[in-house]
Amino acid sequence: MRTIIFATAIRYLTPLFLLFSVYILFRGHNHPGGGFIGGLIGSIAFVFHALAHGSDHTVNTYFRLKLYSQEGKQPEHASPQYMWDLVRANTWKRAEEVTPVNWRYYIVRVRPAYMMALGLFLASISGVPGLLQGKPYMTASWLELEIPIIGTLGTPTLFDAGVYLLVLGMVLKMVFTMSKE
Known part of the structure; x- marks a missing residue:
């Protein structure tokens, strides 16, 4: 149908x-x-x-959720810019801005x-x-x-x-x- x-x-x-x-x-x-x-x-x-x-x-x-993070850029005290980039990557503009090499993603089902x-x-x-x-x-x-x-x-x-x-x-x-x- x-x-x-x-x-x-x-x-x-x-x-x-x-x-x-x-x-x-x-x-x-x-x-x-x-x-x-x-x-x-x-x-x-x-x-x-x-x-x-x-x-x-x-x-x-x-x-199936795709969660993004940046490799090697996880400081102990996360800066506001890093946190904003992380939130933006996991919610908006995934296809345009998340494609660089330093981003990796995890699939959570x-x-x-x-x-x-x-x-x-x-x-x-x-x-x-x-x-x-x-x-x-x-x-x-x-x-x-x-x-x-x-x-x-x-x-x-x-x-x-x-x-x-x-x-x-x-x-x-x-x-x-x-x-x-």
Whole structure:
């Protein structure tokens, strides 16, 4: 099902799906939603992208990061110019300015199994602050800080983020495994 209309539409819809999934993730404390639904919506973006472009292209586009560094130029106290060059090389103008010989890159692959493990770790560790306060496990603890769009942060947010990563990793693992067969 690789049509040019579908491929073009998915190119524009994938960021919207991901943005909406993060919105649903943070909305889940006061309204319906949360980590599970947000993870499913986020995985839909990657499923559609894999249907339109193939799973190898999806992995190469979203789950394989190329990080740049300069050889032999890593001082103990990094200068602001070095740090700016490093940030610029890893975010903007990669093709134009990173080609000199003194730059090297590392490819970091984000695997769905690692996402599942990190999500399970975050979800399970979110109950520890309640234990440290002498309350039952998974008792909610909230910070006094309130972020304008997100709201107040606390251990339920950490739990939902863990569930989000767990669901996203599980669906991606299933999709990438089935698409190879």
